[in-house]
Amino acid sequence: MKRKILLICAILALLSLAACQGNIPAELTPSATSPSVLTEEAATVTPTAQTLTVQPGQLQGTQIFFMHPWAGDTATLMQALVDEFNQGNSWGIQVNLITPGSTGSLMDDLYNRLQTSVPPDVVALPIDELVALNRNSQTVIDLTSFVSSSEVGFSQSDIDNFSPLFWNQDEINGYRYAIPAQRTAKVLIYNRTWAQELGFENPPSTPEEFQIQVCAAHAAMKKDADVSNDGLGGYYVDTDAMTLASWGEAFGADYVQNGKVSFNSSPLQEALAYLHDLSTAGCAWWSSDHAAPYDYFAARKTLAYSADLQDLQRQQKLMALNGSSDDWVVIPFPTESGTPTVLAQGPSYAILAQAADKQLAAWLFIKWLSNADRSGLLVKSAATLPLGDALINYSIELGDSLPQWTQAVNLMQYIQVLPVSADWPNARMVLEDAGGQLFSGTVTDEQIAALTQQMDDTLDELMGR
The missing domain is CATH 3.40.190.10 (Periplasmic binding protein-like II)
Known part of the structure; x- marks a missing residue:
């Protein structure tokens, strides 16, 4: 129940900037670990002869x-x-x-x-x-x-x-x-067969390449006689916190500042503006009922979508049910540097x-x-x-x-992996609520900087800081 109350508070704070009062205990934050890759130094253990009490x-x-x-x-x-x-x-x-x-x-x-x-x-x-x-x-x-x-x-x-x-x-x-x-890992599911038919031999490795490809898929939907699909075809977006965090990582966002999670940074603002522009152009879309993307992807109504690895088996079943022989693949989020990034949790x-x-x-x-x-x-x-x-x-x-x-x-x-912090359970809710605003049309590019500051203010309120 406490977590549900916190979520309601986060929504109200984001929408109205109203203070959300509650008896939130002060945080005892451990030192955060920096983002790192699988080449970290191996751990060692020294056996000890400590006597067990039982x-x-x-x-x-x-x-x-x-x-x-x-x-x-x-x-x-x-x-x-x-x-x-x-x-x-x-x-x-x-x-x-x-x-x-x-x-x-x-x-x-x-x-x-x-x-x-x-x-x-x-x-x-x-x-x-x-x-x-x-x-x-x-x-x-x-x-x-x-x-x-x-x-x-x-x-x-x-x-x-x-x-x-x-x-x-x-x-x-x-x-x-x-x-x-x-x-698990947050990745992109990508229809390679359709992309190649659109003229793209390789999956995108940068945000610019991704934008070109999903916008081409969106444009292709407008060329048929079915007007009902004119808003489809590009990137099926979602507001899952790890999806948004992955896009932030792709633009170089660092989420832990002075031992606490912070969203008010230029890289995250750039990532959110990028996603907002995709949405405004119709190259990114989402279902108003937040339906799962599997059917849309199998029917070529989206070129790519964000997924956890647990989604792979579900997507495979839906491809078979739809009779699709398209070659679909797992790709990392495209980054400005071109070096892949994949967040695990x-x-x-x-x-x-x-x-x-x-x-x-x-x-x-x-x-x-x-x-x-x-x-x-x-x-x-x-x-x-x-x-x-x-x-x-x-x-x-x-x-x-x-x-x-x-x-x-x-x-x-x-x-x-994201830096460890006791902030994240609440920070995820704040990030997801902000994503909802981003794709619902209530935020303009000019307001994104204010939105990220508002996100930090809300998180501080929730954490009792």
Whole structure:
């Protein structure tokens, strides 16, 4: 409920600049990490002989609750994995699932549980949500001692399975919040066959090239006898925060200033003006009912759209249902420099349990889930990224049936993550509300600078600054 109130406040603040009052706790912000790529220095672990207060042999009958955000095939897989663990683990631990169905629903449920009942012992959440939970209290425990434990910890080979970027993302100032569970990427889905018919041999690598191609697709829609499609054909836009953040990254935006998220920068203003101009020219469009883009893309009503990797399997099914033989591919967001940029995000396993026996039981469950084979199963269930180069082979057969997944994996060298900040749960809502204004026609190019300042003011209000 608290998150819904914050969203309403954000909307009101953006629309009217009215102050949104609320009892928002002061932020305890960790040092932000800079955007980085998969070539980060590898992490190392030094086993320690720290004595456990509870031994694994004392956990017989211990029950823990695990709350995750997944739905569909991934939720089905997770249920099967939990059943396997419950039936086969030698410690006698029993895991009970709580499945809200999405990250937003999970956070609503979790906040209610933190205030009124017992929270789950293990959660799967993005690092920014975990950092936000620790603003005022140690809700999320530090896993450092578990990771380095000579009795139950990770070996160096276990850690080497993770890309340093993803592994380091979950540790801030020596405090290990979590273990990476899943990472997806924000990419563009692009119809190469149609683009080539329009005269473009290669996918766009710069914003200028992207504009030329989507405007050509839009112009092509006006040449047929069907006037109802005259507004279609270009880039199907959306207001998802990672989509807008990716466009900002493409223009060089840096979102963390002095330890807090800030949107009031020239690169982001340039990116928003670019998207606004595409929309004003009709080269970018969106459905008034915010319908999913899969059918539009399969029917050649859009040349490209922004997607998470979980969308690949859905798009493949819709191409088959529409009888389309078009060659569609995954491409990165075009950048001014021409060097690709791909933003990744996703949940990690964290422990909220406070009792020592439940903490150890939760850790043993997380370590079991992090096994390479099970990590590969999670990747295959949703066509997400392997958590490191060493884990690619555990899901590589996915590329046989879904070549676009292989294309996405080949972009891993360009993966970046946004700087970690407790601001992001609220900052995402502010960014999405601003995107709604941008594409609804209520903002002009001349007002974009004021809009980004307004976004910062709103975020400061929400964070109690």
